[in-house]
Amino acid sequence: MDPAKTPLGQMLLDEITPVVMVLSTPLVEEACFKNGFSFLQMLTPFCSFHNIDVPVRTASDQPYRLQKFKLRLFYASDVRKPDLEVAKEHLKQVITEAGEKELSELSLDAPEISHVLESSESGNTPSWLQFFNKELIRVVSFSDHEAFDHPVACLLAVSSKDEQPINRFVDLFNTNKLPSLLNDGVMDPKILKHYLLVHDNQDGPVDRATKILAEMRGTFGTSDCALLCMNSSSDSPVKHEDNPWASYNSNVSPGQDLGCFLNIDDVNEIKDLMQDLSSKHIIPSMEQKIRVLNQQVSATRKGFRNQIKNLWWRKGKEDGVDSINGPMYTFSSTESQIRVLGDYAFMLRDYELALSNYRLISTDYKLDKAWKRYAAVQEMMGLAYFMSDQSRKEAEYCMENAFNTYLKLGSSGQQNATRCGLWWVEMLKTRDQYKEAAPVYFRICGEDILHSAVMLEQASYCYLMSKPSMLRKFGFHLVLSGDRYNKCDQVKHAIRTYRSVLSVFKGTTWSYIKDHVHFHIGQWYASLGMCDVAVKHMLEILACGHQSKKTQELFLGDFLQIVQKTGRTFEVSKLQLPVINISSLKVIFEDHRTFGSLSAANTKEGLWHSLEEEMLPSFSAAKTNWLELQSKLISKNYRDSNVCVEGEAVKVNIEFSNPLQISIPVSGVTLICKHSPSTSEVTSGTKNDIDGKCEELTTSRDLSSDNSSFLVSEVDFLLGGGETTMVQLSVTPRDEGTLEILGVRWKLSGTIVGFHNFEFSHVKKNTAKGRRKGKRSPNENFKFLVTKSIPKLQGSIHPFPEKTYAGDLRHLVLELRNSSEIPVKNLKMKISHPRFLNIGSPENIKSEFPSCLMKIDSVPSGANANPSNMSDTVFLFPEGTSVQGVTPFSWPLWFRAAVPGDISLYISIYYEMGDISSVIRYRTLRLQYNLQVLPSLDVSFQISPSPLRLREFLVRMDVVNKTASESFQVNQLSSIGSDWEISLLQPPETIFPSLSLMAGQAISCFLTLKNCRRILTFEDTGSSISMPIRSDIKLVPQGSEDPVYNMSSEPLVNFHHYERQQQEFSHEPLGDLNTVDFVLISRPLQSDTNASFSDPPHVMSHHACHCSTASTGPISWLVDGPRTLHHDFSASFCEINLKMHLYNSSGATAFVRINTLDYTVTGGQLNPLSVVQSVTPSDNQAGWHDITPVNEVKVTSNVTGSQPGKSLSLGSVSPYIWSGSSSTNVHLEPMSSAQIPLQICVFSPGIYDLSNYVLHWNLLPEDRGGQDETRQPSGKCLGYTYYLTVLQST
Amino acid sequence: MATTACFIIVSRNDIPIYESEVGTATKREDAAQLHQFILHAALDIVQDLAWTTSAMYLKSIDRFNDLVVSVYVTAVYCDIFLDLSIHTRFMLLHDSRNDDGIKSFFQEVHELYIKILLNPLYLPGSRITSSHFDTKVRALARKYL
Structure with missing residues (x-):
């Protein structure tokens, strides 16, 4: 590439050219001013020659030809070092002017980065930069250490009108007025002089001029003098096609016609003059000088x-x-x-x-x-x-x-360095070394901020143009440049640079960078008064949670200030403050499902479904498939979109969070909704909606204020730093038609309105999570079909306790209200936890609690207790029940806190509309109550057979008060059923000396339990007398006025039923007749400390079901006989008759064989037995929760408890002989007893342990096959100790 | 200890996934954005330089006034399941000349980073929010820089 063709080459050929000093008289200038320019300006266009074709011979002998040549003309007064301050002012003006030109583009959007790249490739950097560089270079012209700015020639121009032109010429080149360069001895004052006589043709004929010229030639020499005639066209102004002066004079108003008096001859004359001057005078003189100097230099x-x-x-x-x-x-x-x-x-x-x-x-x-x-x-x-x-x-x-x-x-x-740097940069640029050029620009930056701003900007373009383009560096340097522009009050330039930066940093995740750029550009726009654009940029930085609190305040403050300055409210889509957690979005609406409380609405739909499955008519069940003709029941529209009811609010829960550390006031949070009156327009409405969203927004706001077709709620709140708030918004349609929720809008700090449209993609995600209800396509979720008003039941249970102790029994009332005039009927109800909540009968509603639980008289009234209808099925309210009008409908409920823990109770009430015409024919009311149940009394029972009587048991009851502060009075213990009679072994005063159970106190008491069931014995089959059985015992002193609670009264028996059912699963198999249920009734003592328990009288019931009595196996026996006997052994040995009572407590027929053993059971044989026994022992005594079903095989009773003594006594006691049959077989029917006679012979007085027998039992397999696996079909028991003392009679 | 040190981990698409100012100098308001600008611009250099050498530690690659950018490039992490290839760059902006210390710092942070990557709950390329990681990095900075 020819260096001369490069930009730098061009620049050098322009800038490093011979300088011609021009000296002219005022009259010359005056002549030129007629044309609108100075003498110098007139000549300038003709100073550069493109095809001068001059042969040049310098030091070498070989001549070459110059084609392009240029002269630079300067007035003598300008041939000096430019004043630095003036130059700076000039440069500043250049920049400012350039900035003004750019202003028009500023309001446009930021260019795309691809666009920036393209324009840079075509060299389309701002053109004024080149101009600026040139001006900057000129700052250091005419320095004394460089010779190329020193004038090589002097052009002296005198007008023909001047007095004594020859003298004028001499005067002009007066050394006093000459530039310092010539006077200081920096350059040779003897320079080439060219004398020019300027003649204005308007002043008169050229004769006088030619005369003067001749005179001049005589004085200065023929070759150095010339005549220039101008302003020849006096009559009409000349219009020049492509005016040669126009490009050189930038600050000329367009109306002015440059060179209007110069006709074509004049122009040609000037052209010839200049060509003549350069080719015939300047170049030869330069050649000459070169040769001379060269010789001198060579010589020295x-x-x-x-x-x-x-x-x-x-x-x-x-x-x-x-x-x-x-x-x-x-x-x-x-x-x-x-x-x-x-x-x-x-x-x-x-x-x-x-x-x-x-x-x-x-x-x-x-x-x-x-x-x-x-x-x-x-x-x-x-x-x-x-x-x-x-x-x-x-x-x-x-x-x-x-x-x-x-x-x-x-x-x-510095100035020289700048020039040098610029040339260097150009040199690098020429060779496409943009990457290297950029740092040079960076180094050019001096103390002058404005200049460095321009240099940095150029550096950034270098980065952009380097291959591959370094966009990030580009951005960075533009930012640096913009900052410097801003410091010099060149805001427009600052904005221009930052706008280019925006394209680089679009969508960046470098948060500080983003904030910096947007904040500053916003500020600058605001300072220019372009607040709209400023706001747009400021919006980007609102969610600056990563910044320090001070910065956040600054950002927000500035933003609000700018918004205020605009004087109008902005509506901004997706305003970042506060942040909307769109995944928290939840729409709650009521179609046929209505909710009693918010928590009920938040409950999973599946849970309700399973609860309501039995109640709902089949067509609405979840399991319908497409084959069923659903469309007959509900029209297509109704199926496609959600249904809501006129006058009933659709609620939207949405979470707002504040990412900042400062609190922000948010006001007027409302839903944006659209209501179209007729349902048929649903589809078209949505289509319009997409294009006309903004329009919709404004109208919707108007609508909401007009209260015409729907009503939206408005919420104000203050979000503290870092806070998150859940807001419930609602919209209530007032007319039939279609209601669509489009989004949410809010007002930040009272000035700027943000809105957020709910977009379907978000919702899709939402439904995937299962948070939304309904199985419709997601985009339909915000669209509702408004049907006409239908009744809606409102229900509550009161007084529902929030916190209670386990066992607490209460009487509650369910109250249903129907505010509309249309009655509802066919009420059904289902409760998720019947163990906690029971449906009472209507007569309960007025009865006094707890006195309704008392036994009115001794006659047991178990008639109304009918547990069979207390199954898990749906409760149907009586036929003809309808709820209407102001009077609430009440129904009693029984509540009992069954188990400790946090419990959610779900109640669903189904009802049908009174008039059939409605689209929705039935509705459900869903109630949910949360309840915290604290542990109170812990009751456990341990039952062991009485050693004295068959079918009598000793019961130990352990009661522990597990509360922290509450004390209870234990009132009554009852056994359920008619078969068991219980009685206390001690009077209640001794058990409860303080009449109450303090917090943390544990008490044990012993009871006897008697099975009063009719026994089938072989002897007396008909001897049973039905007599009242005492199944309730009072645990309070006899004198107290507390009545006895009736265990068969309605709530107690029902709850007992559920308790039984519940405990069954964890306990024994069904139908075991050897189990007993206990109910302990207690009352909390009235204490002042705990207010929550103070007002209504409370009753607490604790149910222990399925306490097994048959811990020893199905067969129990008792050896009956004398304990002490006197016998005269001198007469004979002693024969003793004993009786063994056997009782089969199982439900199957048993075969029992008793083997009497005459030999002493040795320790070795006993060993396995004792091992087994040691497994059983004291665990049962300590553990008092549940009596785990002990393995009945080979386990003897542990009632005797003195097993270790047995083997000792065996060794010391002389043997005895069983004298009866050594093996007896008995056939025992279920629930029957038998007696077997036994006989022993004793030969000497002593104490005998009659445990030398083994009992084998064998149960017949029963029909209920499943039970047999858990129950052993057969077993063997060793006899237990029975001490018999035989004394020698005297 | 360096008076200014800004450490940043840059993942794919030039997304910073971890940033911390670990210098002792009291924080100036505009320092944070200046540091980000310098580091962000230095990515241009890293982009060219990373493929010219097999070394992970690229030494000082860029400077701005008296602040130097040192870069450590991790091996490309490929996740065939997520179809990701992540080219992570550790960048440190500092004003100290302690080259060995910086190298050690980078190496140890790399180990920590690998531990983060091994966490099955960490999605490669997402932001590192582990406070444990942050504490460790700061401790390393105190030790080496």
Whole structure:
């Protein structure tokens, strides 16, 4: 690539060209001003030549031709170092102007990043940047250490009207007025002079001018004088096609016609003049000078000898003369001459020559420590390398060297460094080394913030244009640039840069970056008064939970301020503050399902379904399939969308959370709804809805205020820092039709309205989680079909306890209300936990509690207790029950806290509408109550057979008060059923000395339990007398007035039924006749400490069911006989008759064989037995929860309890002989007893243990096959000790 | 201990999954965003550099004024089940010259990161919220930087 064609080459060819100093008289200027420009401006367009075709011969003999050439014209007054402050002002103006131009685009959206990339590839960086760079470079023009800005020629122009033109010429080139460059001796004052006589044709004929010209020629020499005639077209202004001056004069108003008096001849004349000047005068003179200088330099510096000499001479110089700029070099010094030679050669494009001279001089300057000059020369070397397309590395090295050297100079070198940097950057850019160019831009940034802003911006474009483009760097540098622009009050530029940044950081997750960009761009827009756009950006940063509290306050404060400034309320979709937890969204509506409380609505649908399955008519059951003709019952529309009832609120639960640390006020939270009056428009309505959503929003708000077709609730709340609130919103339709919930809207801090549309995708997710009810397609979930008003039952149970103790028995009332006029009928009810809640009978409603539980008289009244209808089925309210109007319908309920724990009770009430016409024919009311049950008394029973009597048992009752503070009075213990009679062994006063059971107190008492069931014995079959059995005992002292509770009264017997059922599963198999149920009735003592228990009288019942008496196996026996006997052994041995009573307590026929053993059971044989016994023992005594069903096989009774003594006594006692049959077989019917005679012979007095027998029993298998597996069919029992004392009679 | 040190873990799509300021310097308000900007911009360099070397520790790759960015690139983690390949970069912005310390710091954090990855409940590429990890990283920073 030809270096001259590159941007840098172009720039150099433009900027490093010979300078012509122009001196003109005021009259010349006056003539030119008629055309609208100055003399210099008139000439400028004709100073650059594209095809000048001048042969040039410099140092070498080989001439070459120059095609392009350019002169730079400056007035003499401008040939000096530009004032830095003025230059800065100028640059600032350039930037500001550029900013104004950009303003129009600012309100547009941020460009897409692809768009930015594209435009950058086509070199479409802001054009003013180039202009700015040029201006920046010009700041350092006319420096004294560089020769290329020094004028090579002087153009003196005098008007023909001037008095004494010749003298004027002389006066013009008065040294006092000349630039300091010429006077200070920095450059040779003897420069080429060209004398121009300007003649205005409007002033008169050209004769006078030609005369003066002749005079001039005589004075200054023929070749150096010229005449320029202008303003020839006096009559009519000339219109120039593509005006040559237009592009050079930027600040001209378009109406002004430049060069209006110059006709085509004038223009040609100017053109010829300039060409003549450059080709015939300037270039030859430059050539001349080059040759002269070259000769001088060669003579003094070229060659080995001269170099040595030079080095020697420089070494010898004193270091003391050093200043920052090194020694002062006058134009006549060799160094200056070399530099001029180099620059001239450069300007005439003899880069080889220039380079060799630059090289020569650079070492000199370096040795002299003239750093500025050294840097300047290095800079030129780099450019010369570049232009001659030689080693790139060298070129870059030189530029870098120059740049660094300038920087080392500090502030004085800053401008030079900037210029050098810009050239360097251009050089890198030319070679597509954008990546390397960007850091150079970065280094150019000096103290001047505005300049560095521009440089950083250019750096960012470099990153963008590098391959591959480094977008992040691009963004970063743009941000840096924007910040600097902002610091210089160039807000428009700042916005421009940040807007480009937006495209880079779109959707970034780098939170601080996002916040920074949006916050600042928002602020800036606001400062420009473009609040709408500002708000848009500020919205992005509202949810800045990661920022510090101070920053959050700043963000929010600024945001609100801007919003206020706009003076209107914004409606913003998806406002980020507060955050809506869309997964928490829950719609609660009532179609045929109505809910008594919020918690009921939150309960899983499946639970209700299972509860209601039996009650509901079949068509609405969950298990319908498509084959059933559902459509006959409900029209298509009704099936497709949710149904809600006119006048009944649809509720939406939604969670708002505040991500910030500061609290935010949220007000006016409402649902956005749409109501269309007729159902047929459902489909079309949704279609419109998508395009016209915004429209819909406003109308919906109006509607809600008008209260026309629906009513929405409004909620205000203050969200503290980091808080989350669940809000319930509701909408109540007031007309039939279709209601659609579109979203939610709220007002933040009273100024900005946010709304959030419920989108279907979210809901889909939601339904997948099973939170939503209904099995419809998700997009229908927010659409409701409003049917006309139908009755709705409201129900409550009161007084429902929230917290109670286990066993607490209460009387509750279910109250149902129907606010509408239409009656409801066919009420059904189902309760999830009948163990806790029981349905009473209507006569209970007025009865006094707890006195209704008392036995009125001694006659047992178990007639109304009918547990069979207390099954788990649905309770039907009596026929003809209908609820209507203001009077509530009441029904008694019995409550008993069965087990401790947190319990949720579900009650579902089904009812049908009085009029059939409604779409919804039935509804269910779902009630849910939560209850906390605390443990109270813990009752356990342990039953062991009485050693004295068959079918009598000893019962130990352990009662522990497990409450923390409550004390109870234990009133009554009852056994359920008619077969068991219980009686206390001790008077109640001794059991409960304080008449109460304190918290934590445990008490045991003993009772006897007697089985009064008729026994089938062989002897007396008909001897049973039906007599009242005492199944209730009072545990309070006799004198107290507490009546006896009737165990067969309605709630108690029902609850007992459920308790039995419940405990059955964990206990014994069914139908065991040897089990007994106990009910312990207690009352909490009235205590002042616990208020919750104070008011109504309470009764607590504790049920222990299925306490087994048959712990010894199905067969129980008792050896009956004398204990002490006197016998005269001197007469004969003693024969003793004993009786064994056998009782079969099982439900099967048993065969029992008794083997008497005459030999002593040895310890060895007993061993397995004793092992078994040791397993059984004391666990039972300590554990008092449940008597675990002990393994009945081979287990003898542990009643005797003195087993260890047995073997001891066996050894000491002389044997006795069983004298009866050694084996007896008995056939025992179920529940029957038998007697077997036994006889022993004793030969000497002593104490005998009659345990030497074994009882084998064998149960006949029964019909109930399943039971046999758990129950052993046969077993063997060893006899238990029976001590018999035989004494010698006297 | 470095006065300024900002440690960040960048996962795929240049999403930061862990950030912490571990320097001793008192936090300035605008420091956080400046650090993010520098680190984010340095990703451009990492992008080029990561494929030119087999070393994980890329040393100092970028600088901004007196702040240096050091980067450690983990091996590409492929999850065939989730169809992910995650190229995680640890980036540390610091003003200290302690090269060995930084290398050790990175290596130990890498171990911690692998432990996080092994957690079956952690979805690779998602944000690291473990407070344990945070404590450990801070401890390492105190130790090495």
